[in-house]
Amino acid sequence: MGTSTIAGLVGSVGAVLVLMTTSLETRAPSSQTAPPSDSAAPQTTGFGIPIEQVQIKTTKISSNFYTLEGRNNSGVLVGPDGVFLVDSQEAELAEKLEAAIKQISDGRIRFLVNTHVHLDHTGGNGHFGRMGVVLMAHEELRARLAQHNLSAGGVPEWRPPAPVVALAMVAYRGLTTVRMNGDEVRLIPAPFAHTDGDTLVHFMVADVLMMGDVFRMSGFPNIDRNNGGTVKGTIAALGTAIDAIGPNTKVVPGHGAVADRAMLFATRDMMIAVRDRVAQLVRQGKTPEQVVAAKPTSDYDAYVPGGTASNADRFVRQIYAELVGESTN
Numbered sequence: 001m002g003t004s005t006i007a008g009l010v011g012s013v014g015a016v017l018v019l020m021t022t023s024l025e026t027r028a029p030s031s032q033t034a035p036p037s038d039s040a041a042p043q044t045t046g047f048g049i050p051i052e053q054v055q056i057k058t059t060k061i062s063s064n065f066y067t068l069e070g071r072n073n074s075g076v077l078v079g080p081d082g083v084f085l086v087d088s089q090e091a092e093l094a095e096k097l098e099a100a101i102k103q104i105s106d107g108r109i110r111f112l113v114n115t116h117v118h119l120d121h122t123g124g125n126g127h128f129g130r131m132g133v134v135l136m137a138h139e140e141l142r143a144r145l146a147q148h149n150l151s152a153g154g155v156p157e158w159r160p161p162a163p164v165v166a167l168a169m170v171a172y173r174g175l176t177t178v179r180m181n182g183d184e185v186r187l188i189p190a191p192f193a194h195t196d197g198d199t200l201v202h203f204m205v206a207d208v209l210m211m212g213d214v215f216r217m218s219g220f221p222n223i224d225r226n227n228g229g230t231v232k233g234t235i236a237a238l239g240t241a242i243d244a245i246g247p248n249t250k251v252v253p254g255h256g257a258v259a260d261r262a263m264l265f266a267t268r269d270m271m272i273a274v275r276d277r278v279a280q281l282v283r284q285g286k287t288p289e290q291v292v293a294a295k296p297t298s299d300y301d302a303y304v305p306g307g308t309a310s311n312a313d314r315f316v317r318q319i320y321a322e323l324v325g326e327s328t329n
């Protein structure tokens with residue numbers, strides 16, 4: 001399985017660190033309706049910047065594929081058949097996102113797929129739904145948005161059900177393919193990973209894979225257990241991604257800079273190693289505090305992009321909770 005080493009991780013990291021400054025993960029949850037993003041996430045660069053000041057940064061990845069980065073990454077395939085959009089970002093950014101799409105296309109947005117339920121990826125759904133865009137999502141994602149749903153990271157903040165116009169018109173549980181603009185867009189369900197309704201979006205011709213928050217270049221993995229996420233499923237989803245793509249495929253994380261398959265290998269190896277260390281400590285009867293204090297991520301702290309003590313500890317606690325079978329909401 002090759003290049004799964006810390007050295008590989010370091011090599012990929014160097015190129016992206018400078019870009020981390022534009023990756024805004026969260027802001028403090030302030031009200032019931034505020035987009036929670038990954039609310040339990042610690043501070044990252046840009047934390048606290050008012051959303052009004054967030055600009056959409058457009059980057060051409062291939063001849064007809066672009067990433068659009070606000071606080072997180074959207075992606076668009078453009079061409080004569082219209083626009084295929086991945087993730088709608090926070091509701092307050094939807095108009096800026098639409099304007100950015102019009103800069104690189106004729107503005108006919110045909111489809112929108114959400115990688116997962118969090119409002120930094122689905123908040124603009126209503127805006128695009130009202131424009132007549134066909135929304136697509138995993139059935140579990142649709143079901144969660146359709147009812148009172150818990151924000152990311154277990155923050156006790158319940159959001160109201162989304163209106164029907166913001167819900168997927170096309171929902172799926174299996175591999176789903178959209179063919180347009182000369183490309184084959186594969187929607188690959190990756191359940192029980194970051195959440196229970198994750199989708200990986202693979203543009204076969206553009207050679208781009210969008211991972212949502214199953215893979216991030218902004219801190220240690222965040223497993224949203226309250227929305228059905230699991231460490232085990234995230235490791236499996238990284239394997240699905242690795243198997244689906246080639247060495248030159250552009251891998252777009254939910255947050256942070258574009259990466260590659262080598263980084264997926266390195267991330268998966270890191271997750272397995274940290275999980276195994278936590279498992280050993282659990283077998284020794286350690287408490288969650290003792291496990292965190294043992295710093296099971298220490299070999300990787302310097303190499304994970306955006307890694308902090310805070311998001312490392314969060315990741316360790318999520319592993320611990322899963323291993324000991326703690327219940328979730």
Ligand SMILES: [Zn+2]
Pocket residue numbers: 037038072118120121213254255
């Ligand atoms: Zn996110």
Ligand SMILES: [Zn+2]
Pocket residue numbers: 037038116118152194213254
């Ligand atoms: Zn997320």
